Amino acid sequence: MNAAATPPLLEARDLSRLFPVRSSGGLFRARQMQRAVDRVSLSIRAGEVLALVGESGSGKTTLGRMLLGLTAPSEGVILYKGMDIAAQSGEAARNFRREVQVVFQDTGGSLNPRRTIGQSVALPLTYHRGLERGAASAEVDALLDQVGLPPAHFRHRLPHELSGGQRQRVGIARALASNPALIIADEPVSALDVSVRAQILRLMFDLQRERRLSYLFITHDLGVVRAMADRVMVMHQGRVVESGDADAVLNAPRDAYTQRLLAATPVPDPSRQRNPH
Amino acid sequence: MSEVTLTPDAVPAVGTPFRNAGFRRRLLRRPTTVLALAFLLLLFGLAVCAPLVTAYDPLGGGDSALLEPLSPGHWLGTDDLGRDIWARVVHGTRISLTVGVMSALCAVVVGVIAGALAGYFGGWLDALLMRIAEFFQTLPRFVVALIMIALFGTSVLKMIVVIAALSWPQLARVVRASVAALAQSQFVDAARVAGMGHGAIIVREILPNAAAPIIVLGSLDIAMAILIEASLSFFGLGDPNHVSWGAMLNDAQQYLRSAWWMSAFPGLAIALTVLSFNIVGDALNDALNPRGNSK
């Protein structure tokens, strides 16, 4: 793997997010700060899939929000294509916004319930690519086709009329609308039925190949990591405890927490039970 | 791939209040609501066509008999100055509805702007706006209106301004709560990532989803405004150039027993109008939040 040849697409250095502990502090005492994300560094190259693994409280969601520019970091710097996104203004900042997109976990909540599918997917087209109605409309159809939702049928539907898997496809179509280079997917399949998960992951894989996308998968599901990721970072209480090649880390974890995570994951094979019942 | 499978999901909590299949049905479910709506429609009709349905000048000037009871010539009788009560009641709707609707509208505009800004941005802006709102809210509405009008004189415009200034805080607080909750939604995050600016997000993504309580409070505010206007007029602080039900009640004080029609009809008008707006507001609340769904 040519490591030094291409500069990373997205890079984070010593990223931290602090928040005040509620019970501390008062009128004259300083509040104590807790680190939801504690000095995390990472990098993603073009075409690469990085997985961020952790349980609740690990800070992975907060980290994802910082990388999307939705939450400001308390410390550290985020570089997109070599430029500090906090320092950017105007053109550069807009480029970052356009090229880094998101797919959320909660398919019900990530789509405005009052907007039709077509309108939701068209949002980035209007705001990021400045397309007019007619051109946007054609593009929306193309995107819906690409994710496996026949436009004629789905354009005018409202989110609550679709199943979870279908809504997730819409989320993916919306993420693709601005022609991103990197998609951050926060638990994209956790809320879906088992038989639908493979469909969505397969779709994301195909899209990645076609468009040379990078992915940052934020997940707690090691199965997703094994299936999709090139590299993995394991987070625990705001810190990265282990990182490296996905197969290597999951087959031979060195950190105690990673080992615990692997041991706790149920295996669908009754003959290989560690806890005899 | 892809047949459509429509999931049997329940009606969404934050949703499309009007496109909701059951909205009209739920709204018109109770007969009282239908009656109230019909009454209000009638009222608007009368306000618009006032000169057409009345034969006499409400401000008097004719030579009808004084204190004449109900008769074919004067449907609702005449008052102590010989003015036709029916004409005065009908013309009175204009002032009541104008003040009621306009002040509620102004209160909604100010309240929505303040509440949306406070709820979306939080921080010092929120603190500032809410302190201002709280200040206005602690003032007893009617007493302050009384003082303001007494100090600055009276006119329809001044009444609208004063009443609106006293009504906006409650709306602002409700809007702030709705907006603050919705601003945490993932679809708002998604809109930001999709490139929408703050203003666009507030106007196009958040407010439409917060419309329900605004509509309900707005209609209740209309009722309250009409009541305040009537009260001010009763105390002689209304606009003397316009006919007002409250002023009519003031005039009728001495004749409560001898000419009951002078007080009964304007009183009835006020009561029914306020009641109708309250009923409609209540029904809108039920219709927009089916089965107590609210997020």
Next chain:
Amino acid sequence: MSKGEPLLDVRGLSVDIRQGATALRVVNELSLTVRRGEAVGLVGESGSGKSMTAFAVMNLFPSPLARVAAGQVLLEGRDLAQMAPAELRATRGARVGMVFQDPTSYLDPLMPVGRQIAEPLRAHGRTEGLEARVLELLDLMELPNAARVARQYPHELSGGMRQRILIATALAMQPALLIADEPTTALDVTVQAGILKLLMRLRRELDLGVLLITHDLAVVAETCQRVNVMYAGQVVESNEVGPLFAAPRHPYTQGLLASILSPHSRAHSLFSIPGSVPIAGQWPGGCRFHPRCPIIRAGLCDTSAPALQARGSGADRCHLSGEPMAADAWRRNEATSP
């Protein structure tokens, strides 16, 4: 109740949801059994009707529109569906307990957890020895410092601890049957492992019958002795875990197992069952799985609904499962499709 009789015996259960003048059938003639000391899994995706089945056992539906339309629910030999309300109330909590998915919403935020665990005891008329029993239960749940925990409020406890409180509440009256509806879905995976271990330990020590409802086949593999797979309101396959995982007979079960992300799955070779689960009211005629089935035989599968047939240690609902080619329905399809 004799030794051989099952603790829970559901026969031909059908559940309807009233919609105006019509009724929507969401569970159709379902039968299953649970014995003492046995953990039985009920597996299905959303829309399969598995949660409705769980609610039906206790006749405790979240919506007043749902009701048991047909069938029997025999708990220790007595039919719950026919019981008078007073008797049913006496049975709930005392003979059967239930644990739900999200512990936070089932705990009163304003009451210390110790009091909440004691609620079923009070409800069934017990007035003495409550505190001792609560501490005993907290110990059983492996919660250290039981006296202190009993005084705490739900928000002071972690998700895993809250779920243990719920389990303690469900077991307060020493029921014979525990129904757990997705008990670990909302929890972190490390916490999940702990809760599942606890449930299995309780099963062994208390000779508890457990009906575990879940969408996660891996959880079933780790914890259950027998499993029923539901699809579109019916059980399509049931068997002991070992044989079911090793040699699933129904094409849906085979597909479900094949689409689980295992340590060997890679993105380019992920398998998924084409199409999607039909919703209640739009179930296909004939075999409900036929539109998605790779080995469908025209004229049979699309017209005639298969019955649940016993085969070996289990049963399945497929016309063709006896035939050799059905043992590997999907790969066969993939080999022949373009």
